[in-house]
Amino acid sequence: MALNLQRAEFVRSAAKAADFPRDGLPQVVFAGRSNVGKSSVINKILLRKNLARVGAAPGKTTHINYFLIDEKLYLVDLPGYGYAKVSQAERDRWGRLIESWFADNALMTLGIMVVDARHKPTADDCTMGKWFKQSGKPFLVVANKLDKLRKSEIEPNLTRIRETLGLPDNVKVIAFSAEKGDGRQELLSEILKSMGESE
Numbered sequence: 001m002a003l004n005l006q007r008a009e010f011v012r013s014a015a016k017a018a019d020f021p022r023d024g025l026p027q028v029v030f031a032g033r034s035n036v037g038k039s040s041v042i043n044k045i046l047l048r049k050n051l052a053r054v055g056a057a058p059g060k061t062t063h064i065n066y067f068l069i070d071e072k073l074y075l076v077d078l079p080g081y082g083y084a085k086v087s088q089a090e091r092d093r094w095g096r097l098i099e100s101w102f103a104d105n106a107l108m109t110l111g112i113m114v115v116d117a118r119h120k121p122t123a124d125d126c127t128m129g130k131w132f133k134q135s136g137k138p139f140l141v142v143a144n145k146l147d148k149l150r151k152s153e154i155e156p157n158l159t160r161i162r163e164t165l166g167l168p169d170n171v172k173v174i175a176f177s178a179e180k181g182d183g184r185q186e187l188l189s190e191i192l193k194s195m196g197e198s199e
Helices: 038-046 088-103 123-135 151-165 184-194
Strands: 008-014 027-032 064-069 073-077 110-116 139-144 173-175
Touching: 027 038, 027 123, 038 064, 038 073, 038 110, 038 139, 038 184, 064 088, 088 123, 110 123, 110 184, 123 139, 123 151, 139 151, 139 184, 151 173, 173 184
Parallel strands: 027 073, 027 110, 110 139, 139 173
Antiparallel strands: 008 064, 064 073
16 A cells, blocks of 8 residues: 555644645545544544544544645544534634635545434535535545444435435445444545555
8 A cells, every 4th residue: 555554643733724734735634523433533544543532522623633644645634513512603613614624625635524324414414515515526425333233224324324415426425433444445445546546
């Protein structure tokens, strides 16, 4: 594999648009509700326990966090959305921060939207899906918490996610378990593909 995942480091927390790295490296961005296990998905991809902070209280990521992988690629962790215990003002601040990130079309190489495989996507998920679609950049959906589903529930749930988000046929939905590692290889392949690398 052309990417050394062992060489992963947290490089910065961006609180405003001026803080976003613009050095031309590919940026793979992760978005999802605050309790959907986004940090766990990032940690599972990198096979690290806690590079991306996993908070017992959702809503820990209040800035846009950048992880540099092998000096070739950024994994970008957007603040989780839809968490009720945060003040409206704070939620608005996150919204503006995320919006300013999407407003700069040069930043995103690949979007990864993390949803809960067990539930129908929320209105917030649909809004986020719309942002990804409007960006015109490639994106995919990771349905996390696969390990909490019975086998018979997987296909119908993935179909419901696809329909609720109104995903075009070319957008993949990857069944994923941050717990067990299901879907990790497929997701990694997509990330490498977005960089123009092959495994």
